[in-house]
Amino acid sequence: MPPSLPVQDEHSQRDGFGRLARLYRWLEYLTFGPWLALCRNARLRDVSVTAARHALILGDGDGRFLARLxxxxxxxxxxxxxxxxxxxDRQSRRAARDGNASRLTIHCEDIRCFTPAADYxxxxxxxxxxxxxxTEIEALARRLRLRxxxxxxxxxxxxALPGGAARIPARIVVRSLYLAFRVITGLQTRTLPDHAEALRNAGFVLLDRCTWLAGLLMSERWTTPAGASTKPLTY
Ligand SMILES: C[S@@+](CC[C@H](N)C(=O)[O-])C[C@H]1O[C@@H](n2cnc3c(N)ncnc32)[C@H](O)[C@@H]1O
Structure with missing residues (x-):
């Protein structure tokens, strides 16, 4: 969707995801137990994370990852x-509770329109x-790539949708999630995008990939080409 479309209606004004803000954490534990947190936090001790000085965090939700980071x-x-x-608001509160508010800047914008103004x-x-x-991910990735x-x-x-026997149950889970988010938040997306194709087209290189729950969850590390010291991974 081009940035000129009325994204405000979908996100900022109605704040569909905001309806979930208070309960998000508990709904997550209720549906997936510890698995989403495991997947989200898997890279926290990775050198590419611990050596970072300027981070751009997109769509962090209630800010649990951001606070830990x-x-x-x-x-x-x-x-x-x-x-x-x-x-x-929840992200700010969490960071403030830890005394880290001064290192967090929040910015309310649809990431389909967002263009970074600094380097990360x-x-x-x-x-x-x-x-x-x-298409939206590729456009975003091209803008990020420049910074x-x-x-x-x-x-x-x-x-993710794994291959083999795990694919059918994964499809059911993903479909149910999209349906639930559509009803609760008004999310228009109905199927998983091909983020890997989008990132590759924008010039990123996949370094590694971890999966959980038979491939239903994944965490990937992508880099800009000059940093790809190992052979790029494809899947
Ligand atoms: C499903 S929640 C995921 C939250 C968290 N990152 C996690 O790991 O559970 C999606 C988050 O992305 C935000 N989001 C969704 N679409 C967005 C968009 N187009 N622009 C900016 N934020 C968006 C939502 O407001 C929400 O905070």
Missing amino acids: LRQNPGLGILSVDSSPAML DLVTTHFCLDCLST MAPGACWIVSDF
Whole structure:
């Protein structure tokens, strides 16, 4: 969807995701137990994360990941972009509770329109790219690519459709999630985008990939080409 479409209606004004802000954490534990948190936090001790100084966090929801990232990296400053004012409010409160508010800047905008104005060595999108189409992700990735230094890291965690026997149950789970988010938040996306194709087209290189729950959940590390010291991974 081009940035000129009335994204405000879908996200900021109605704040569909904001309806979930208070309960989001508990709904997550109720449906997936500890698995989403495991997937989201899997890279926290990775050197590409611990060495980062300027992070761009997109669609972090209620800010649990962001708060941990700030706690574990005292030299890190974060710009967090989310289209939900209620989610951003929770992010700010969490960071403030830990005394880290000064290192967090929040920005309310649809990431389909967002263009970074500074350089970043770390980008994270946890369970957020699945709200976009492949074309929207590619456009976003091309804009981010211009502000990511060589060797900068982009961590993507999301749902995936594995091959083999696990594919059918995974399809059912993903379909049910899209239906639930459509009803509760008004999300228009109905199928998982091909984020890998989008990132590759924008010039990113996949470094590694971890999966959980028979491939239903994945966490990937992407980088800008100059930082790809190992053979790029494809799947
Ligand atoms: C499913 S929640 C995921 C939250 C969290 N990252 C996690 O790991 O659970 C999606 C988050 O992305 C935000 N979001 C969805 N679509 C967005 C968009 N187009 N622009 C900006 N934020 C968006 C929502 O407000 C919400 O905070």
